[in-house]
Amino acid sequence: MSVSKGYGPSTAAVRTAQAALVVGALIGWEAGVRQGWLSAEFVSRPSAVGAVIAEWVRGGFLWPHLAATVQAAMVGLVLGLAVGGTLGFLVMFVPAVGEVIEPAMSTLNAVPRIVFYPLLMLWLGLGMASKVGLVVTIVAFVGYFTTVGAVREVDRLLLAQVRILGASPAAMFRHLYLPATLAWMVTSLRMSVGLALIGAILGEYMGSMRGIGNVIMGAQNLFQTPQVMAGLTLTLALAATADSILAYLERRWSAWRRVQQP
Amino acid sequence: MRSPPATVEALQAVGPPAIEVTGLSKRFETAVGTVAAIESVTFAVRPGEFLCLVGPSGCGKSTVLNIIAGLLPASGGQLRICGNPGGGILPDRIGYVFQRDALLPWKTALQNVMLPLLLRGVPVTQSRQDALHWVRKVGLGGFENHYPSQLSGGMRKRISLAMTMVYRPSIILMDEPFAALDVQTRNLMENELLALWAEAGSTVLFVTHDLEEAIALADRIIVLTAAPARIRADYPVPLDRPRDVAEIRTSSGFVDIYRRIWRDLREEVAASHGRR
Amino acid sequence: MAGGNPAASGRRRRRAVRSLVLLSVLAAWEAAVRAGVLDPFYTSSPLPILATVVRWIASGYVFEHVLATLEVTLAGLAVGVLLGVAAGFALGFLRWLEAVALPFLTAANAMPRIILYPLMVLWLGFGPMSRIVLVASLVVFPALLTTHSAIRQVDVEIVQNARVLGAHRFDLVRHIYIPAAALWLFRTIRVTMGFALAGAIVGEYVGAVRGMGMVIAFAQAMFRARDVMAGTAILLAVIWFIDLGLRAAENAAARWRLSEVM
Numbered sequence: 001m002s003v004s005k006g007y008g009p010s011t012a013a014v015r016t017a018q019a020a021l022v023v024g025a026l027i028g029w030e031a032g033v034r035q036g037w038l039s040a041e042f043v044s045r046p047s048a049v050g051a052v053i054a055e056w057v058r059g060g061f062l063w064p065h066l067a068a069t070v071q072a073a074m075v076g077l078v079l080g081l082a083v084g085g086t087l088g089f090l091v092m093f094v095p096a097v098g099e100v101i102e103p104a105m106s107t108l109n110a111v112p113r114i115v116f117y118p119l120l121m122l123w124l125g126l127g128m129a130s131k132v133g134l135v136v137t138i139v140a141f142v143g144y145f146t147t148v149g150a151v152r153e154v155d156r157l158l159l160a161q162v163r164i165l166g167a168s169p170a171a172m173f174r175h176l177y178l179p180a181t182l183a184w185m186v187t188s189l190r191m192s193v194g195l196a197l198i199g200a201i202l203g204e205y206m207g208s209m210r211g212i213g214n215v216i217m218g219a220q221n222l223f224q225t226p227q228v229m230a231g232l233t234l235t236l237a238l239a240a241t242a243d244s245i246l247a248y249l250e251r252r253w254s255a256w257r258r259v260q261q262p
Numbered sequence: 263m264r265s266p267p268a269t270v271e272a273l274q275a276v277g278p279p280a281i282e283v284t285g286l287s288k289r290f291e292t293a294v295g296t297v298a299a300i301e302s303v304t305f306a307v308r309p310g311e312f313l314c315l316v317g318p319s320g321c322g323k324s325t326v327l328n329i330i331a332g333l334l335p336a337s338g339g340q341l342r343i344c345g346n347p348g349g350g351i352l353p354d355r356i357g358y359v360f361q362r363d364a365l366l367p368w369k370t371a372l373q374n375v376m377l378p379l380l381l382r383g384v385p386v387t388q389s390r391q392d393a394l395h396w397v398r399k400v401g402l403g404g405f406e407n408h409y410p411s412q413l414s415g416g417m418r419k420r421i422s423l424a425m426t427m428v429y430r431p432s433i434i435l436m437d438e439p440f441a442a443l444d445v446q447t448r449n450l451m452e453n454e455l456l457a458l459w460a461e462a463g464s465t466v467l468f469v470t471h472d473l474e475e476a477i478a479l480a481d482r483i484i485v486l487t488a489a490p491a492r493i494r495a496d497y498p499v500p501l502d503r504p505r506d507v508a509e510i511r512t513s514s515g516f517v518d519i520y521r522r523i524w525r526d527l528r529e530e531v532a533a534s535h536g537r538r
Numbered sequence: 539m540a541g542g543n544p545a546a547s548g549r550r551r552r553r554a555v556r557s558l559v560l561l562s563v564l565a566a567w568e569a570a571v572r573a574g575v576l577d578p579f580y581t582s583s584p585l586p587i588l589a590t591v592v593r594w595i596a597s598g599y600v601f602e603h604v605l606a607t608l609e610v611t612l613a614g615l616a617v618g619v620l621l622g623v624a625a626g627f628a629l630g631f632l633r634w635l636e637a638v639a640l641p642f643l644t645a646a647n648a649m650p651r652i653i654l655y656p657l658m659v660l661w662l663g664f665g666p667m668s669r670i671v672l673v674a675s676l677v678v679f680p681a682l683l684t685t686h687s688a689i690r691q692v693d694v695e696i697v698q699n700a701r702v703l704g705a706h707r708f709d710l711v712r713h714i715y716i717p718a719a720a721l722w723l724f725r726t727i728r729v730t731m732g733f734a735l736a737g738a739i740v741g742e743y744v745g746a747v748r749g750m751g752m753v754i755a756f757a758q759a760m761f762r763a764r765d766v767m768a769g770t771a772i773l774l775a776v777i778w779f780i781d782l783g784l785r786a787a788e789n790a791a792a793r794w795r796l797s798e799v800m
Binding site for chain 3: 014107116229239
C-alpha cells in the first residue's frame with residue numbers, strides 16, 4: 001500500500017467520469033422525483049427549480065432583490081476594509097492604542113461575528129443598516145489582520161533603504177506601508193468579497209428586508225421547496241461568479257509579484 | 263589618461279575628511295549576554311576617496327557602515343560627517359547601496375529611481391526626467407517600466423545604483439553590493455561603478471570580504487580584525503586609473519599589493535574561524 | 539536584577555492597564571445611562587445586565603441553553619470530523635476516487651454552506667437535527683481536505699523505511715498516517731471549532747426552541763436590550779473559555795512534541 005506519486009487514471013477518463021457524475025446526478029434527481037422514488041415536496045426537481053429561476057428573471061422579480069443583496073455586500077465590504085485597515089494602522093503605529101486593542105481583537109477573533117448580529121439589529125433596526133453592519137463586522141476583522149500582517153512583514157531592508165533616502169514618517173507611510181498593505185488587501189479580496197456576500201445573506205435570513213436571503217427565507221416559511229432551491233442556486237452562482245472575476249483580476253494586477261528571473 | 267587621480271589629489275588638500283570615526287565601538291545585548299561587534303575603530307576617509315573595508319565574514323564591517331549611515335547608534339566613540347557630528351540619517355549627504363537589493367517591489371524601475379527625488383520635493387516631471395536619464399545611464403533604457411521581479415539580479419543592482427546616484431549624495435556607502443551576483447555580472451558592475459564614481463566625484467566607502475575586488479576598486483584599503491572589529495592595517499592602493507577590474511588583476515602591481523594585504527587578512531580569517 | 543523577570547512584570551502591567559481600561563469603559567457606560575446621556579432602551583447598562591446574568595445562572599436557565607448549544611455544536615463536530623477523516627483516508631489511498639472527486643470536494647469546500655440552513659430546516663424541521671447537520675456540513679469538507687493533504691504529504695521515504703522494517707498495511711495506518719492526520723487536524727482545531735459554533739448559533743438565531751442563540755434572538759425580537767446583552771455576554775464567555783481550552787491544548791501539545799525531539 002502506497003500513496004506515493006504514481007500513475008493515476010488518465011485525465012480523459014477522469015473528466016468523463018466527472019461529467020457523467022454531474023449529468024447522472026441531475027438526471028437521476030429529475031427521474032427520481034418523476035417516478036415517485038423521491039418526494040417532490042422535499043427535494044423538488046431540477047426542471048422545477050429551473051422554471052422558478054426563469055420565471056424570476058423574466059418577470060423582473062429577481063433584480064431588486066439581487067441588487068439589495070449585492071449593494072449591502074459592497075457597501076459593507078468597503079466600509080469594513082476601511083474600518084479594519086484604519087484600526088490596523090492605529091494599532092501598529094500608536095503603541096498606546098495597540099496595547100489595548102490588539103489583545104482584544106485577537107480574543108474577539110475566536111468569536112463568530114454572527115454572534116453580534118442581534119446587538120446590531122437592536123441598535124440599527126431590522127433593515128439595510130444592520131445588514132451592512134453585519135458585513136462590516138465580518139470584513140473589518142479581515143481588513144484588520146491583513147493590515148497588521150502587512151505592516152509587520154514589511155521588509156526591514158526596504159525600511160532601511162527608504163529611511164536612508166530621507167523619507168519622513170508620512171512619506172514612509174505613503175511609499176512603503178500603504179502600498180504594501182494594499183497589496184495584501186488585494187490578495188485577501190477574494191476572501192473578503194465572499195464573506196461580504198455571505199454576511200449579507202445571513203443578515204437577510206434573520207431580519208426582514210429585501211434581498212435574495214429574504215426571498216429564500218420567505219419561501220422556506222411557506223414550504224416552497226423549488227423557490228428555496230432556486231434562491232440557493234442563484235446565491236451560489238453569484239458567489240462563484242464573483243470569485244472567478246476576482247481570480248482573474250488578481251492574476252492581472254499581481255504583475256509586479258510574478259518572479260520571472262532569479 | 264583622464265583626470266580622476268588629479269581630482270582626488272586636489273580634493274585631498276581641501277576641507278575636513280568626508281567621514282571621520284574615532285574610537286567607534288558597538289555592543290549588542292543578546293540572549294547570551296553582551297556582545298561587542300566593534301571595539302575601537304578609528305579612521306578617516308578623504309573627500310572623493312574610494313575606500314574599501316575588508317575583513318573576515320561577520321567581523322562587523324556592516325555594523326561600522328550602518329553606524330556611519332545613521333541606522334544604528336554607536337555605543338561609544340565619535341563620528342563626524344564632513345566635519346559635523348554624525349549619528350543620524352543624513353539624506354542629503356549619504357547614499358547607501360545594500361547587499362540585497364532594496365527596490366520597492368510595487369514600483370517600476372523608473373518609479374524607484376524617482377523616489378529619492380520626490381522625497382526631496384523635486385516636481386514630478388523633473389523627477390521623471392532625471393530618473394529616466396539615470397536609468398539610461400546605467401544601461402537599462404527600455405526597461406524603465408518593468409517591475410523589479412521582471413528584472414535580473416544584475417539589472418536590479420543597476421537600478422539600485424541609479425537610485426542612489428540620482429540625488430548625487432557626496433558620500434556613498436556600499437555593503438557588499440555585488441556579493442549576490444555571478445562573477446561576470448559582478449565584473450561588469452564593478453567597472454560601471456568606477457565609471458560612475460569617476461564622473462560624480464563622490465566619496466565611496468565600500469565594504470567587502472573579497473580582497474581582489476577591494477584592490478581592483480579602491481584607492482585605499484583598511485583591514486579589520488575578526489570580531490570584535492578593530493583596525494588591523496591601512497594600505498594605499500597606488501594603481502593607475504582608469505582601471506578595468508578584470509585586466510588589472512593580472513598586473514604586477516596588483517599581485518604585490520595582494521600578497522602584502524593577504525598576509526594580514528589571512529590571519530584574521532583564520533582567527534575568526536578558530537573562534538567558532 | 540531585583541524584583542522579578544522584567545518581561546513578566548511588563549506583561550502584568552499591560553494586563554492591569556487593559557483591565558483598567560475595561561472597567562473605566564463599563565463605569566462610564568453606567569454613568570452615561572444614569573445621567574440620561576445614553577438611552578437604556580438600546581444598550582441597557584452594566585449593572586442590570588450583570589444582575590440578569592446572575593439570575594439566569596442561579597435559576598439554571600443559562601445551564602439549560604448553553605448545554606443545548608454545546609450539544610449541537612459537539613454532535614455536529616463529531617459527525618463532521620469522523621466522516622471527513624474517513625473520507626479523507628479513502629481519498630488519500632484510492633487514486634481513482636481522488637482524481638474524480640477532488641475537484642467536486644474542493645468546490646464544495648469553497649461553497650458558503652452556512653447559507654444552506656433554510657434547506658435543512660425544510661428537510662429536518664427546527665429541532666436540533668437540522669442544526670447538527672448544518673454544523674456537520676460546515677466541518678466535514680475542511681476535515682476531509684485536511685486529512686487528505688496530511689496523508690498525501692507523508693514523506694515517501696518514511697513509508698518505505700517503515701515497510702523495510704516490517705510494517706504491514708495496518709501498522710502504517712496506525713503509526714504513520716493516523717498521527718499525521720491527527721497532527722494536521724489538531725493544528726486547525728480552533729478554526730474548525732469556530733465553524734461549528736457559527737453553524738450552531740446561526741441555526742439558533744434563525745429558528746430554534748432551545749440554545750443560547752435562541753435566547754438572544756428571542757430577546758432581540760422582544761426588544762429587550764438588557765437580555766440581549768446578557769445573553770451575548772454569556773455566549774461570549776462560553777466561546778472564550780472554549781478557545782482558552784483549545785489554546786492550552788495547543789501549547790501543551792507543542793511542548794510535548796518538543797520534548798520528544800530532544
